[in-house]
Amino acid sequence: MAEVAFAKTFLTSLDSRPIKLSPDHIEDPKTFPPRPPYILPRMPTPMSKPFARSAPGQEPSITISLKSLRNPPLDITLPALPLSTSVLDVKAAVQEQTRIPIDKMKLLLNKRPVVDSKVLKELRASEADRTIEFSVMVIGGAAAIPPPEEMADDVPVSTAQADEATVEAELEAEAFWADLKGFLQQRLKAQGKGEELVNLFRSSWQASKSSS
16 A cells, blocks of 8 residues: 555646746756766777868979999989879880880889879878889890880981991990990890900901001
8 A cells, every 4th residue: 555655746846846847947966876987988099180181282292213233334313203203104204205115114013013093192101201212124125225216206307327436436436335235135044145246346347446
């Protein structure tokens, strides 16, 4: 009977209260039941720092170094290239300086070939890097480099004969014999034979020059 009496008393007290809360009703926070704080679990990997966006016209740049110890030897530096520059664009810049055809040129990064569609931003080891060093491999060596007149389609090829002084100066230059050696090595597919023939041609020319 005690439970019934308690229920009646509780219902009577509820009837005395308004069914709806007034618009200006304020609940006392002290009457809320205490709740323990909720702490988020630790992430398995720390969050990376947000990438700092550059202002328009202030895109970060990077310096490109291209080297080759083989024939032809190259040591080229391309400063202040945007990170959005592709490998194909780098090849085009090298072609402008060396006349090496793009299809005869391969760029290697850490001894691995790099495809033309890659951009410099993807090839950096870290965001702090400001220099990328490529190795250049020329298919065919120096023989693959066309003469200057072959690079321009609209420039007519001159048929004028060079004077004797110009020919002698060309033969005295080391670049002439290096190009000849590269051509013979590529043509004969034998480096030793090409060097032997170049030495033979050069000694014969020098002997004929001294006897005349």
